[in-house]
Amino acid sequence: MSDPNHDWLEEELESLRDLEAPPTLLPNVMKKVRERAGRLWWTRLVESRAELLRSLVLGVSLVMLVLMLLVNPAQFLSRVPGATALLNLIPLLLDAAKSALFEAKVFNFSVLGIFAPAIILSYILLVAIASTIQHLANTRK
Amino acid sequence: MIAAATLSLSQFHDRAGFGLDREMAVEEEFEMFIRSYQNMVFSVSARIVGNLADAEDITQEVFIKAYDRFPELRKSGTVGGWLKTVATNLSINHLNRYRARWRFFSEQAEPVEIAAEVEPESDRKEALELAIRKLPDAQRVPLVLFHFQDMSYEEISAKLQVSLAKVKSDIHRGRETLKRLLTK
Numbered sequence: 001m002s003d004p005n006h007d008w009l010e011e012e013l014e015s016l017r018d019l020e021a022p023p024t025l026l027p028n029v030m031k032k033v034r035e036r037a038g039r040l041w042w043t044r045l046v047e048s049r050a051e052l053l054r055s056l057v058l059g060v061s062l063v064m065l066v067l068m069l070l071v072n073p074a075q076f077l078s079r080v081p082g083a084t085a086l087l088n089l090i091p092l093l094l095d096a097a098k099s100a101l102f103e104a105k106v107f108n109f110s111v112l113g114i115f116a117p118a119i120i121l122s123y124i125l126l127v128a129i130a131s132t133i134q135h136l137a138n139t140r141k
Numbered sequence: 142m143i144a145a146a147t148l149s150l151s152q153f154h155d156r157a158g159f160g161l162d163r164e165m166a167v168e169e170e171f172e173m174f175i176r177s178y179q180n181m182v183f184s185v186s187a188r189i190v191g192n193l194a195d196a197e198d199i200t201q202e203v204f205i206k207a208y209d210r211f212p213e214l215r216k217s218g219t220v221g222g223w224l225k226t227v228a229t230n231l232s233i234n235h236l237n238r239y240r241a242r243w244r245f246f247s248e249q250a251e252p253v254e255i256a257a258e259v260e261p262e263s264d265r266k267e268a269l270e271l272a273i274r275k276l277p278d279a280q281r282v283p284l285v286l287f288h289f290q291d292m293s294y295e296e297i298s299a300k301l302q303v304s305l306a307k308v309k310s311d312i313h314r315g316r317e318t319l320k321r322l323l324t325k
Contacts, residue, residue, distance in 0.1 A: 009320055012269055013288045019270065021183040022197055026175050029204045033171065036208070037164065048209045 171211055175204055178221065182228045188285040189232035191274040199235060203228045229290060233300070236278055265323075272322040280315030283308050 036044055046053060077083045101112040182203050187196035206227055207214055214220050273281060283301065286292045294312075298305045 009316055009323075010288075012265070016266055016269060016289075018180040018184040019187055021179040021200065022193070025179055025183065025197055025200055026172065029175055029201050029208075030168070030172060032201065032205055033168070033208050036205070037168075044209070048206075 167211070170215065171208060174207070174211070174215070178224055179204075181221065182224050185225055185228040185289070186232045188270075188273055188289060189229065189282055190235055191276065191278070191281055193274075195235060196232075199228065199231050202231055225290065229286070229300075233282065236282065268323060269319070272319050275322070276315055276318055280311050280318060283311045284315035284319075287312050 036047075074087065077087065101115075102110060104111045106114060179200065183196055183200045186199040186203075187193055190196055190199065203224060207224065214223065217223065273285070276284065283297050286297045286300065287294070292300070294305055294308050298308045301308070303311075
């Protein structure tokens with residue numbers, strides 16, 4: 001018994017052959033392959049295992065963070081000559097930055113109140129422009 | 142003996158072990174490999190993304206990935222399947238990446254209906270190829286996976302992370318749109 005859903009369209013879809021690849025494909029791939037072959041082994045490894053390396057870097061960073069919390073490297077740094085002055089300077093700089101952001105006023109607005117929306121708006125604008133360009137480029141292809 | 146002294150190209154390269162000759166032999170072999178599979182990989186990508194320029198970029202990416210694994214692939218008996226899977230995944234990733242970015246600003250949930258008609262082509266098969274490319278993504282991708290990759294509804298549903306009912310209705314709608322376009 002024949003399949004009632006097997007209509008003329010199905011037959012035509014089944015009869016379709018592979019499309020012809022563009023003639024530029026092979027030279028382009030071979031060019032890239034030769035470029036890759038000429039690179040150092042570790043750059044090829046980084047490219048081919050980018051996802052794995054990203055995860056590895058994230059993992060190592062987390063381990064380092066936990067180690068820093070447990071060991072407190074500042075205690076070792078304080079033994080280095082001159083390091084105490086540097087350690088004292090860092091909180092001062094942070095305090096100055098905090099005061100500038102929260103307490104300094106420009107036209108009765110805090111600096112943070114002006115900078116934060118400006119940064120957010122410019123980020124949204126950049127993403128919108130990039131998406132529009134990509135959309136236009138894609139519809140032209 | 143002559144027979145013993147005669148070596149095949151691959152044996153010669155294996156025995157000589159000279160870097161440059163060996164690299165050239167691998168390159169030649171890889172070129173042959175591309176020639177054998179380029180149409181298949183390009184077709185998979187072109188039918189999924191519906192855009193020939195993007196399909197060419199994706200095909201290049203597939204072969205570059207294949208080059209990194211060429212020592213294993215040349216010995217494998219399932220190289221065609223591997224290439225198809227990689228081409229399918231890269232094509233779907235390409236559509237998802239593009240769609241996710243653009244949807245945020247402009248795209249509505251309902252895909253745009255086909256406005257353009259299929260141009261009168263001398264070849265009916267060419268007209269069908271063109272009609273497939275003009276289908277909205279939501280209809281084209283499951284239809285291509287079902288008809289050209291022999292995937293089941295369940296497999297398509299899992300791959301595209303949509304419900305089984307949606308896969309069935311999208312494939313049905315895709316077929317109807319194709320029929321409409323081809324009988325105009």
